[in-house]
Amino acid sequence: MNNSTRKYRVVEELEQIPFLVHGFGTRYWKEEDFASVQDLAVFHRVSLRQTHSDIIRLITQYPKEKMEGDVLVTDLPGTLLIIRTADCLPILIVDTQNRAVAAVHCGWRGTLKRIIEKTLRTMQQRYGSDFASLSVALGPCIASSCYEVGEDVREKFKNKGLLRGVFDSHPSKKEKYLFDLRGANRAQILALGVPDKNIFSIDLCTHCDLDLFSYRRDRDHAGRLINFIGLSQSPE
C-alpha cells in the first residue's frame, strides 16, 4: 500500500478511469497534501461553504470567492471538486460518456431535501447524463448503528414520503431511532435508475474508525475529511 492510498481511499472501478482522479480522505489527508501529489497538484481546487442546503453549484469557470452550497458539478477539466465531511456522507459521481463529475455533501437534512436526486437530475439536464451509465461512489459516513436521531427527524422523513427502510427502532431508547444515512441515499439513487452494479460504497463508519473524523465522537474538536473528484486536464 503506497502513501497516498493510506491517506485517502479510492474505489477501484473509478481508479481505472484514465481521465479521472478521486479520493475519500482519512484524517491523515490534509489540504496541503494536494501540492505534494503530482497528479493532484495541477488541479484548481473548488470548495464550498457547506450549509446542509440543497444548493447545487455548476462550475463553468473558477469562482473568485467561496460560495455557499452542498453540491459541486462540473465538466471543466483541471477542476478538483472538494466536499468536507465528519459523519455526513460524501458522494462522488462520474459520467464517463459525457465527461462530467459531481461531489455531494449528504447529511440528514440534505437527504430529506433529496439532494442526491437533484444532483443526478441536474447532470441529466446539463450534460445529458444517462442514469443507467453513471458511476456513483458513496464514501465513509456514520453507520446506522451509531446514528441516533429523535422522533422529530423521523417525522420529517415520514412527511416527505421517505420513510421506507431508513429508520430502525433504537435497541434501548424508546423515543430514539437509528438512521441509515447511506441506505437512504442509496435508495434515492436506485429509484432514479442507476444500476446497483454502478453504485460503489466504502462501508466504513466515521464514528467507529479512528482514522476518520466524526463530529458525533469528537464534537468541536472534529476535523473534516477531505473528499475530491476531478477530470484531468489532458485526457489520454
Ligand SMILES: [Zn+2]
Ligand atoms: Zn459506528
